[in-house]
Amino acid sequence: MPRAGRFRQRRADCISWWCETVPALCAVPGAIALSPVILTGFALVVAALLGLGAASAVVHHHIPAGATRRRAAAAAALASRRIAALGSLGVCGLGFLLVLTYLLAGAGTATITLPLGLPGLGVPGLGVAGGNLLDGTRYDGGITLALDGLSGFFLLLLMAAGAAASAAALDGPGDTDATAPFLPVFLAAMALTLLAGDAFALVLGFELMSLASFALILTHHDDATVRAAALLYIGMAALGAACLIPALALLADGAGWDLRFAAIRALPPEGWRATLVFVLALVGAGSKAGLAPLHVWLPPAHAAAPAHVSALMSGAMTKVALYLLVRVLFDLCGPAQPVWWGVPLLVLGAGGAVLGGLRANLENDIKALLACSTVENIGLIVIGLGVALAARGADLSTLAALALGGALLHALAHGLFKSLLFIAAGAVQHGAGTRLLVRLGGLIHRMPVTTVCVLVGAASLAGLPPSAGFAGEWTLFQAVLGGPRIGNLGLQILICVVAALMALAAALAAAAAVRLVGVAFLGRPRSPRAAAADEAGPRTRDALTGLAVALAVVGLFPGAVLSLAEPVLRRLVSAGLDDRAGLLEVAAQAGMPGYSAAGIALLGALAAGLVLWLVRTLTTPGHRDAPAWDGGFGAPPPWLPFGDPLTQYGGASFAQPLRRALGGALLQADEIVDMPAPGETRPARITVELSDPAAWWLFRPVAELRARLSAFADAIQFLTIRRTLSLMFTVLVLFLAVVALMEQL
């Protein structure tokens, strides 16, 4: 096979270039000593963010004497927001550089123990099993922070998204001042979750993250829908905690109540215990990540929160939940887990991907649309995790590395482009006064910079080459294509169906991206406010541009990103991608041609050059402006400066074919047509009702059960004295009867 040989040669050249250049750049002699320094730096980052939150809160309530009270309060609120946002921007920027250095230097592991933490665990005799695992130190209940490749990879995303969101928060309208102190706390909590080296720190960070984001969602709490969304969100967060804490407790129990990950790792769970941990972790982390069917909170919560907060929640927080899933399933549960663990992930991931993709086409609020697309992307990433788990269980470590690498790459890409799109949605809301597609249109003329950045993000959303989203989806597709090697006919057919559903989800996402850009940013304005929209503020523009550049870099050099994840892959699935992911190319199998984003971009540029040259030489330059042809439709009357609004396709009409083809089956879409009789003057109306299957099958029964239970409790609470007494008497008799029975036995 001379051709394959040539590919191998090219690949080898590529790899050797990469291997020679990059370590030379970054293999600092003290690479191993670097990690503790970076970890200490990150402990300081967390502390600084918490401090910023406190400072911001103090400033918020410290109103100087003298000035009129109202103006002083406004000034204090503004100052508090400035402190929180500017401080977070600086700290996140520093953190980004820190973690990039760490990852480039080879991502060695480091652990530090803080002299504060959970009391009571230091008692001798409790920490028996894992007592002196870490360099001979006893476990005294202090908080352990740890840094490894996995935390580092997710910290990279968190710091990038955090910096962009903080920059956008600087510009935001004043109505987000009230909750400004929670922004750095939210960031600190996410960083703490990623840095946690023991179960206590993990739960502490995770729950602080839930509470801080809950407060941030409630920024516009005077709106009833916001309150309802926040309530749903905190309910789901409570469910997550109720699953996560027992899962970690089970893990710690197996390790003799040494909460440190190192101890848990040494004694991973087995049998029913492992299965229970798997289910609890899946529900606990899945509810936070937006994994179907626990995704119901995402659209309302993301729509309710201020834009930079939605950007963080969708871009970073769902990834923190995924980090948790990876940490528990791949790391803490040990390497010897069964193949079937991948199956629930594949099924739920594929279901969520299609459901999210379809719902993204049907939402009218652009932030709800983006949230549904998050559900779709989380589904795709979880499919990758499922393949990785199943492949690892079947000892196919190269396939597992590809799948996990694809999941990480797509998580990074999604975190970046979803942050970009949410920040842009905030800019649209600020500039055009609304987030509803039916009121937007034509923003490309009024918001040119935002539109270009949104196009970059939407290309990733739609998974078009050579965007970052395509690189992630390509790698995930390749992993799924390799899936049948795991064996077992049932699993093979499942993977085949999953591949088709992934393609369906990707195509639905492309339709959603076209709908988002085409309806909101192109076309004619649908409201006067949209016609007079303002461009985003300068800091927001910087944030958008920065994220767009980051996306372009990730899109053009996905192999470089994967090489940052190399230590993680080596440790978690005991195989890497360094034989397949070079700077310029990512391949599914070593020695075979793969996907070269830079090559495709170069080819596209050459093709564009050729086309431009042909156009220059063959065609007449210039163009003539005229009213739109529109199939010969008459010119609009002068009182409609943007034409008749009803003759323009909108969000609902764009989605109509998809709604009719898929909505009926998946979302119980129901069209109610109200057609007036001939002669009546009222307009005809078409109303569409949708309901998410998760809401229908899962949440409605639970809500009904809760209502029934509370009605029952109410009934007991308000009994008359006579009935209360007879009830207590009955209970007493029953109790005595049971005791008597037990005596008999």
Place this chain on the structure above:
Amino acid sequence: MTSLIGLATLLLHVALMLALAPLLVGFIRTIKARVLGRVGPPVVQPWRDLLRLARKQPVVAENASWLFHAAPAAGFAATLAAAALVPGFALGMTTAPLADLLVIAGLLALARCLLALAGLDIGTAFGGIGASREMTFAAFAEPAMMLVIFTLGLLMGTTNLDAIALVLREVTVGLRVSLGLALVAIVAVAIAENSRLPVDNPASHLELTMVHEAMVLEYSGRHLALIEATAALKLLLWMTLIATIFAPFGTATPESGPLVWLFALPLWAVKVGALAVVLALFESAIAKMRVFRVPEFLGIAVLLGLLAAVFLFVSQGIA
């Protein structure tokens, strides 16, 4: 030496694709006219139309944005890049290592999304209806295409088109049920992607029955020329793709040298010509289906693609 031959092959391939695409459209129109008992326009008519359109200054709606101006050229460039990846008469072009099937599908999707956005840019009803339907059809065509790629990937162990074609050319795979099912599925996808009957009528000039043509209704002059050229190039690309995978015999390789091109070039023309005749006969015999029948049509393609992969598992037990 092989790299030089690869470059020469690529340049000749791209030039031929560009030159022959409009002729292919003309050829299909002529055959269809003959079948219907008309004489029909000459085969070079599409080329004449393109040049005529190219000479005309486009008339652009007043509220058009830069995207409307850029989309035809960008869409053409994306399609051309995809065309440079699909080997026609010879394998081993310089672009062969890039020629991943998913990338080719992605580049075509890029061109489609650009045109759909341009269709929405003016804010007219027809642009919107065309864009909406085009994206809907794509949503159903992609899973079928994915399953075909999946089947090929399982059979050949790679999704690189050049490598697949090389294996298919050298190893006698024989008549396989999976490949047959995949062929039917990819033909259905190709029909939908190229807006041919029964999914869409390329000859329709009644707005309500148009999908692709409705989307580009606002375009004129050189913009329209680029869009027509894109459509023609895409048709040739798909026919070449199908011929490369399912009739891989007789293609030249870098080792065989340029002399083999003398046989390979006419053979490629014959393969594409045969597909064009089949398409013309098929289109003459069938009526356009309702828009909401299209998902069912493509749904059958998805099922066939699924069957193709499942047959593969059952027959050989990939492990």
